[in-house]
Amino acid sequence: MHEFRRMTRLPPYVFATVNKIKMEARHRNEDVIDLGMGNPDIPTPKHIVDKLIEAAQKGHNHRYSASMGITKLRHAICDWYKRRFEVELDPDEEAIVTMGAKEGCAHLVLATISPGDVAFAPSPTYPIHPYSVIIAGGDLRSIPIGPGRDFFEDLLTATKQTWPKPRMLIISYPHNPTTQVVDLAFFEKIVDFCREHKMMVIHDFAYADLVFDGYKPPSFLQVPGAKEIGVELFSLSKSYSMAGWRVGFCVGNREMTSALKRIKSYLDYGVFQPIQIASIIALNGPYDCVEKIVDIYRERRDVLVDGLNRIGWTTEKPRGTMFVWSKIPEPYIKMGSVAFSTMLVEKAKVAVSPGAGFGDYGDEYVRFALVENPHRIRQALKGIKQVL
Numbered sequence: 001m002h003e004f005r006r007m008t009r010l011p012p013y014v015f016a017t018v019n020k021i022k023m024e025a026r027h028r029n030e031d032v033i034d035l036g037m038g039n040p041d042i043p044t045p046k047h048i049v050d051k052l053i054e055a056a057q058k059g060h061n062h063r064y065s066a067s068m069g070i071t072k073l074r075h076a077i078c079d080w081y082k083r084r085f086e087v088e089l090d091p092d093e094e095a096i097v098t099m100g101a102k103e104g105c106a107h108l109v110l111a112t113i114s115p116g117d118v119a120f121a122p123s124p125t126y127p128i129h130p131y132s133v134i135i136a137g138g139d140l141r142s143i144p145i146g147p148g149r150d151f152f153e154d155l156l157t158a159t160k161q162t163w164p165k166p167r168m169l170i171i172s173y174p175h176n177p178t179t180q181v182v183d184l185a186f187f188e189k190i191v192d193f194c195r196e197h198k199m200m201v202i203h204d205f206a207y208a209d210l211v212f213d214g215y216k217p218p219s220f221l222q223v224p225g226a227k228e229i230g231v232e233l234f235s236l237s238k239s240y241s242m243a244g245w246r247v248g249f250c251v252g253n254r255e256m257t258s259a260l261k262r263i264k265s266y267l268d269y270g271v272f273q274p275i276q277i278a279s280i281i282a283l284n285g286p287y288d289c290v291e292k293i294v295d296i297y298r299e300r301r302d303v304l305v306d307g308l309n310r311i312g313w314t315t316e317k318p319r320g321t322m323f324v325w326s327k328i329p330e331p332y333i334k335m336g337s338v339a340f341s342t343m344l345v346e347k348a349k350v351a352v353s354p355g356a357g358f359g360d361y362g363d364e365y366v367r368f369a370l371v372e373n374p375h376r377i378r379q380a381l382k383g384i385k386q387v388l
Helices: 014-028 044-055 073-086 100-110 128-135 151-160 185-196 254-267 273-284 289-310 330-335 338-346 372-388
Strands: 095-098 118-123 138-145 168-172 200-204 230-235 248-252 323-327 364-369
Touching: 014 254, 014 338, 044 273, 073 095, 073 248, 073 273, 073 323, 073 372, 095 100, 095 254, 100 128, 100 168, 100 230, 100 254, 118 128, 128 138, 128 168, 138 151, 151 185, 168 185, 185 200, 230 254, 273 338, 289 323, 289 372, 330 338, 338 364, 338 372
Parallel strands: 118 138, 118 168, 168 200, 200 230
Antiparallel strands: 095 248, 230 248, 323 364
């Protein structure tokens, strides 16, 4: 058989072990509560679906679209940034429609990182952030994040120790999986650091709206000079519960968006046009539907975290994302996250994501996705309590 060298650089899919055991249990008709994959279960708001249906019934919308996204949708995302963050964007030169933030990140890195280029990504983090670098043939270096660590100290150390000098930093706040949040001062330091060291920045802002307890997340692009070095990715997947629709955006630096536009012109003809038209309605429409979605996640967060603390599994309430990131209880920590997650499926009938799937520095943790209703979460807590 041929060796596919690009594929051999990708590590085994850590989540596959737990998924396999989960599916085997379900084939035995066992009720496994799946809090593993971050797949939103909340339906898309009705007014957005209605617009999709209306647009899909018009034959001229069935043709090829534009790989960079239709004009009105690019204007809508720029207007959204203006309303939310007072960030001015040129819809023709600084905004691209992507098939979700994941596709946008992967193809942007492919367009801007050459074999041998060094790029930094945190560990643990969402897998596409580091592995987009590997797929592009780049040289990935991980920056550990977590309790007791100074991100900028670690970033400076890694920069000093790296040759050739790093070309890119990929970050994401609110952060998946750790749920860490930052203030604008953090991004100001990022911009200063990366301008000094001539590094591009990709900031994945997928959880811009999924925040709680009065926290207001800043946009990376609010910092003066941010557009000189980087871009921000935003997605409708979480804010509007449109995960399967695959609509996101890349906005910011003109050279980077131009590179993404060019590579996408070879790879796709854009998102199905009725979906783009419905996305305009989402961005320009009432915000209360987003607030209702956030309230649902907040209730689920409270039920899960309060329940975990009651049974002795100490866990903090996240202020952002649709996840709970929890350190494995001390008696089980030496098992590692894959073995511990496997045990939860087999004995508690609860599936979670092992932290090792997000990087080596995540192996003492598991991630819960808030994708079940409160009743099912309480049921999951009963199973976990019996095991622990």
